[in-house]
Every structure is written in C-alpha cells, then in structure tokens.
Amino acid sequence: MAVLTADQLTEVSKDYLRAHTDADKSFSSSALKSDNNSMMQAIEDWLEGNRTALSSAIDTATSPTVFSNLDKKKAFAAWCKQKFGRDR
Numbered sequence: 001m002a003v004l005t006a007d008q009l010t011e012v013s014k015d016y017l018r019a020h021t022d023a024d025k026s027f028s029s030s031a032l033k034s035d036n037n038s039m040m041q042a043i044e045d046w047l048e049g050n051r052t053a054l055s056s057a058i059d060t061a062t063s064p065t066v067f068s069n070l071d072k073k074k075a076f077a078a079w080c081k082q083k084f085g086r087d088r
Contacts, residue, residue: 003041003044004037009040013036054072
C-alpha cells in the first residue's frame with residue numbers, strides 16, 4: 001500500500017476542492033480535512049491494489065500487442081478524464 005505524503009494529500013485535496021462550485025449542491029462542504037485525506041488515501045489504496053489486474057486486463061485485450069506501463073498510465077489518465085468529466 002502506497003501512503004500519500006502530506007504534500008500529495010495537499011495537492012490532490014486542492015484539486016478536489018477546485019472542482020466544486022457554490023452551485024454544486026452534492027458537494028459535502030462539511031467534511032473535515034481528515035475525512036478528505038482518508039477518502040484520497042482509500043482511492044490510492046484501491047488503485048494500487050488493483051493496478052496489476054488492470055495491467056493484465058489490458059494485456060489480454062490487446063494481445064499480441066503489449067503496451068508499456070507508461071502507455072497504460074496515459075491511457076488510464078485519458079479514460080479517467082473522459083469518464084469522470086462526462087459524469088458530472
């Protein structure tokens with residue numbers, strides 16, 4: 001399990017807070033900093049715990065082509081941006 005550093009938590013929390021506006025009624029503004037940090041760490045834990053399975057799924061889907069880990073990271077980042085950008 002990779003533990004996010006204080007600087008990483010600050011950066012990701014700022015990005016998270018920036019993503020919300022006053023008009024966003026679903027935003028839990030009453031959450032404590034520790035709750036936000038715990039949420040971010042849970043995401044980190046889940047992703048790290050499932051990284052190998054995702055890599056294997058990509059390899060299986062694209063066989064015999066094998067993408068590098070960097071290619072897979074970039075593809076996942078692009079997918080996340082598109083997926084979660086449209087589900088707002």
